[in-house]
Amino acid sequence: MPLIVQKYGGSSVSDADKIKHVAARALESQAAGNEVLVVVSAMGDTTDELLDLASSVTTETQGNRELDILLTAGERISMSLLAMAIKEQGGKAMSFTGYQAGISTDSEHGSARIWKIDPSRIQEALKEGNIVVVAGFQGFSFENGDTTTLGRGGSDTTAVALAAALKAEVCEIYSDVDGVYTADPRIVPRAHKLAQIDLDSMLELSSSGAKILFIRAVEFARRHRVPLRVRSTFSADPGTLVYSSKDGEEMEEPVVSGVATDNTQSKITVIGLPDRPGKAAEVFQIVAEAGANIDMIVQNVSTTENHLSDISFTLPHNDRHKVVEALKAKQSEVGFESISYDDEIGKLSIVGAGMKTSSGVSAKLFGSLAKAGINIEMISTSEIRISVVTRADQLKEATRIVHTAFELDAAETAVIYAGSGR
Numbered sequence: 001m002p003l004i005v006q007k008y009g010g011s012s013v014s015d016a017d018k019i020k021h022v023a024a025r026a027l028e029s030q031a032a033g034n035e036v037l038v039v040v041s042a043m044g045d046t047t048d049e050l051l052d053l054a055s056s057v058t059t060e061t062q063g064n065r066e067l068d069i070l071l072t073a074g075e076r077i078s079m080s081l082l083a084m085a086i087k088e089q090g091g092k093a094m095s096f097t098g099y100q101a102g103i104s105t106d107s108e109h110g111s112a113r114i115w116k117i118d119p120s121r122i123q124e125a126l127k128e129g130n131i132v133v134v135a136g137f138q139g140f141s142f143e144n145g146d147t148t149t150l151g152r153g154g155s156d157t158t159a160v161a162l163a164a165a166l167k168a169e170v171c172e173i174y175s176d177v178d179g180v181y182t183a184d185p186r187i188v189p190r191a192h193k194l195a196q197i198d199l200d201s202m203l204e205l206s207s208s209g210a211k212i213l214f215i216r217a218v219e220f221a222r223r224h225r226v227p228l229r230v231r232s233t234f235s236a237d238p239g240t241l242v243y244s245s246k247d248g249e250e251m252e253e254p255v256v257s258g259v260a261t262d263n264t265q266s267k268i269t270v271i272g273l274p275d276r277p278g279k280a281a282e283v284f285q286i287v288a289e290a291g292a293n294i295d296m297i298v299q300n301v302s303t304t305e306n307h308l309s310d311i312s313f314t315l316p317h318n319d320r321h322k323v324v325e326a327l328k329a330k331q332s333e334v335g336f337e338s339i340s341y342d343d344e345i346g347k348l349s350i351v352g353a354g355m356k357t358s359s360g361v362s363a364k365l366f367g368s369l370a371k372a373g374i375n376i377e378m379i380s381t382s383e384i385r386i387s388v389v390t391r392a393d394q395l396k397e398a399t400r401i402v403h404t405a406f407e408l409d410a411a412e413t414a415v416i417y418a419g420s421g422r
């Protein structure tokens with residue numbers, strides 16, 4: 001019997017009625033002749049609420065042992081309620097925590113990586129005809145058995161990892177929109193749904209801020225060739241197929257598949273850095289030791305006699321403070337003059353596999369922003385992506401302008417079924 005893995009996000013299980021609805025959908029898939037494994041997120045904004053609660057008793061609200069136990073409670077509530085609802089509707093179901101599902105990870109609290117999956121209990125439960133419900137976003141440390149979480153949005157990773165381990169036919173990711181859109185429909189109401197997108201473009205969209213699929217899940221899917229389908233819990237729409245193009249198979253890819261935005265980045269500028277070999281390496285060694293993932297980098301080479309340069313780079317908001325502190329601590333050693341930061345930036349990216357073979361894409365992007373009087377502060381590119389930094393308060397307007405410029409606007413407004421967008 002083919003196995004289908006279905007993952008339901010927080011807005012799909014945000015209240016009792018929605019949980020009953022998800023139960024019915026899972027039962028339908030089973031009745032259609034499949035084994036069904038469901039991965040659930042915490043109800044609605046539970047994870048954020050638990051984080052708020054933690055902040056009211058401690059300042060240590062980043063990746064630690066106690067916080068991970070607290071946060072996994074959210075997914076355990078939904079998993080047990082869903083299993084109860086399935087049984088109430090006449091089905092057979094069993095729910096499993098990350099530990100019970102055999103998902104072991106490293107010990108990096110708050111962003112653990114999956115180490116190994118031993119799915120024997122799940123397989124047994126499936127064989128007995130159960131719909132298996134697994135709590136998303138959690139595992140246990142293979143070093144000491146402690147509960148770990150996989151990072152925000154990590155339920156996608158749980159689903160894809162289980163789909164890979166169990167060789168599922170497909171991994172369906174259910175949320176509150178009909179699939180992968182050309183832009184976030186909350187920002188661009190005329191965004192349209194893509195029938196399909198290649199995994200490479202999906203990876204770039206996710207890493208550029210698109211929230212529909214969590215980046216580590218997409219990486220996992222690409223590595224293990226798990227076919228993904230992004231669908232809505234609240235409609236029968238077939239959604240978007242995220243496919244891995246087979247070697248040697250040339251598909252006609254759209255030049256631009258989508259526009260992604262990210263308003264969670266900050267910019268740091270190191271001013272007056274000696275313009276000598278090794279200085280950039282010193283700066284980014286300090287950044288790396290502080291544990292930050294940087295994104296865009298721009299260096300302005302000195303024009304004056306003093307042989308000093310400035311380096312700006314972007315990084316997640318949450319990492320800005322520790323990186324500024326780490327750099328300041330080594331200021332005299334490295335020998336730069338000063339450091340500044342800016343939290344009011346926005347990043348916009350256009351992504352498309354067809355960019356590889358198409359010219360004029362950047363001219364069109366920059367031209368459309370110029371016409372609207374939007375200043376570009378930084379630029380970076382990959383083979384299939386161009387990203388620009390703008391002022392944060394211009395990001396939404398910029399997104400709509402670029403979406404229109406690349407003729408991605410649909411005739412009708414996109415449907416959003418649920419969710420707070422938090």
Ligand code: ASP
Nearest residue numbers: 041047137152153154155
């Ligand atoms: N509940 C967790 C979060 O909100 C994990 C998830 O939803 O995937 O980030």
Ligand code: MG
Nearest residue numbers: 010041042047
């Ligand atoms: Mg959530």
